[in-house]
Amino acid sequence: MHGLHLTADLYQCTGHERYMLDADAIAQLCRDQTAASGLTLVDDTWVKFPPYEGQPGGVTGTVLLAESHLAIHTWPETGSVTIDVYVCNFSDDNSGKARQLMEGVIAAFEPKRVLRQQLMRGDISMATASDKAAVDYEPETESSWVQEQLTPHSRFGYRATAAERVQTPFQQLELLETPQFGKVLRIDGRFMTSEKEEFFYHEALVHPAAMAHPSPRKALILGGGDGGAAEELLKHPSIEQVVVAELDEAVVNFSRQHLHAVHRGALDDPRVQVCIGDGMALVDRTDERFDLAFMDLTDPDTPASALYAGESLARMKRVLAPGGALVLHLGSPVFHGPQVTELARSLHAQFAVVRCYGLYIPLYGAYWGLAVASDELDPLELREQRVAERLKQRNVGDLQYYNAQVHGALFALPGYYRDLLKPQ
Template identity: 60%
Template sequence: MQGLHLTADLYDCAGDAALLTDADRLAERCRALTLASGLTLVDEKWHRFPDWNGQPGGVTGMILLAESHLAIHTWPERGGVTLDVYVCNFTADNSHKAIALMQGLEDAFAPRRVQRERLLRGQADGPTATGELILEHLTPQAAYGFRFPERILSQRTRYQHLELLRSNELGLTLRLDGQYMTSEADEFFYHEAMAHPAAITHEAPRRALIIGGGDGGLAEELLKHPTIERIVLAELDDEVVAVARRHLGSIHRGALDDPRVQVHVGDGAAFVAQTAERFDLVFLDLTDPETPAGPLYTEAFFRQVQQVLAPGGAVVLHLGAPFFEKDQVRELSARLARVFPCLRAYGLYVPLYGAYWALAVASDTLDPKGLDAATVEQRLRARGIANLQYYNAEIHGALFALPNFYRALLP
């Protein structure tokens, strides 16, 4: 079972058009390329689909190899082909033969665009890693991922696809619509860095609004500040809160049921538009701008948030990954700067997000960058905030010390 698995998706094929519709001609070409690559043909099966809506039918075929297989499917109406070549390397390394076969097939179809994938299958002495490898893309060309031996939940809520996974490294991990949200092992990176820089800068934060944040991790960090009297957590999806209550107690530590926390299930933008309440701190703990949360990243919404801030208040949000999402970070920071006189961007590496991550505190007057380490230390002690895993007095200043490539994106 040890071997190399290659796939290719071909688009806008400009080669011999008959290869997309003529099963005999396609089979002949595949046989010739298979033998030319040095692979051993054992058997084969080909099927041409009937014409449909005036369009010629495509062809599906497979060649069984002594080394494994070649599978091919054509879509003539789209000029598309999918290819799948797998070879076993148990007794000899056949990788170069698989690569030669795949290249020959691509040359025959002459696609204008190609998407290729390469997977090493099996290990000589059994698996070195267990579980499902789940990738998340930072860009169409860059991805990262983790293996999860156990899938606890996979369900469709009214708003999104919710997954709960478990691994030894990350513990329970929440995903929404294919994006990593939080994990038991690393949640402190994001939640402490989002909560404490603005909260410790404010002399006595009493009321906070969290839009999103249904896992409760951010609320749990804010409750460490003894002046906090009230937190409104406006979460659109009640099933996120329900799953957090059942499974993610190690992240929220009871914050979702703390009497100081009001869980408001509904549209966060509607809550901001309708409330007469004023908040010392507002946190936009949202999914990314390309998701349905997109309207909450607009300049118009930032102006609405500004209206619900008490004097000296601030809004905190994440901007994305400044290396991989330059345009997004540049645009979001520019929108914030058009609304708030004081914009302080900061950043940290978040393991679950696979990159150095950008956040910002925006305010009319609150300036966390102006707070020195001695004052941060004094306030942490006065408020009895201890046992943090990421944030401390020295880290406070370091968060706002930005690399030049990140600075260049800011207004």
């Protein structure tokens, strides 16, 4: 029973399509890698699923090992794969063989991103403990750590308990219970928002541009299904309409059910219009113009990457009212330097005024970059005294991060971040 359980979630796989679609090819890959790792194949079984709604079906299979098992499932429609390997270490330590098997299979799929996790299964001492000692208690172990990989060479994590998991047509949603931040929403292995520290991201996303605007009335949020950005916008009394264009209805439902501390009822405020579907399609067809537009999306290196392209930024600019501004996050200048540079360059190609800024966001494990882009609005022109006056005039309260002093500090960039933004 005692052993190592490895899991891997593969995204944006670029390997040969036979490893997504062909059960025989995947089976042979797993047999070969099992032999190469020194583990013992007993039997295997594979199922090829039929096409669904015009998309090719994936493959599910299991390899029975003398030491335990290997299981795999492919999603060709999204280029994703899940793998798990479990080995028993009762008589020998098979951990190294399990890791070799996992890495050998992963390599064939050539994923652009991999989320790896591991569990230590089965405490041998529990098998021989007396009834009195065998209480319903789980000691702290590495199995309770949930991690996110920032780059191939860096990762971070939190102690967490999985409370709920939902696979939608677009992505996987997870609700985690954490001692540090309470309830946490994770999407496709990325930490998105939490009950206790959401204010770092949402206040920094919304208020620098909203406070710089003399009287924002209408706002568009691309994504933002957790309702956190909408909640911050509603603190400004001039706001008459907030359009939340969320692709995945499950995110909104999940947030309504579990994350009231993030949206505080904003998703059901009469000023908020939740539109489910392709946000860029809404942008293309609308005749409305918005004082503020926010791209509150998953990271630029996720399936949302196309929305950060220059052509998409131009489409977002089209829906801005005179004096309006676009706000988006860029990723971490520390860990995603080239990405930050490229996004800043794309913004400069579209807008006359681009102000990049940053702050440390605890849930994201890093100093994070954002930007306000406009042809007229410049948040740097708003001095501390004026910010304080507007906060008082608008009676914007219940702020835990943003204030008059922080406004300017957000735009005071460290040297390495400035270097990333220099014209090439």
